[in-house]
Amino acid sequence: xxxxxxxxxxxxxxxxxxxxxxxxxxxxxxxxxxxxxxxxxxxxxxxxxxxxxxxxxxxxxxxxxxxxxxxxxxxxxxxxxxxxxxxxxxxxxxxxxxxxxxxxxx
Numbered sequence: 001x002x003x004x005x006x007x008x009x010x011x012x013x014x015x016x017x018x019x020x021x022x023x024x025x026x027x028x029x030x031x032x033x034x035x036x037x038x039x040x041x042x043x044x045x046x047x048x049x050x051x052x053x054x055x056x057x058x059x060x061x062x063x064x065x066x067x068x069x070x071x072x073x074x075x076x077x078x079x080x081x082x083x084x085x086x087x088x089x090x091x092x093x094x095x096x097x098x099x100x101x102x103x104x105x106x
Contacts, residue, residue, distance in 0.1 A: 006067040008076050010083065011092075013048075015055040020048060020092040021085045023067055023076045031061060048092045 003025025011034065012019040024030035034043070035057065043049040064079050085091025 008065045
């Protein structure tokens with residue numbers, strides 16, 4: 001069961017400028033999980049792990065918005081579309097096909 005309110009966040013690598021967009025009810029805990037996996041080489045997002053391995057822990061975390069209820073959960077995907085984070089080479093959400101942008105390509 002999701003915790004509300006949730007925040008929509010963006011993690012941007014400061015060298016490659018690629019970004020990951022996600023949402024969570026516990027930002028501190030979620031960031032700890034992301035960066036712990038990167039440090040031990042177990043991040044499931046291959047490009048994010050590669051950027052970490054090559055350029056180091058050089059990320060910025062930014063809160064983009066808040067989700068107040070399940071009715072506004074689509075906002076996360078709207079931000080993925082806005083920032084094009086599901087386009088490989090631009091973002092790290094390229095495997096996230098829950099709600100593909102118009103045209104059906106990630």
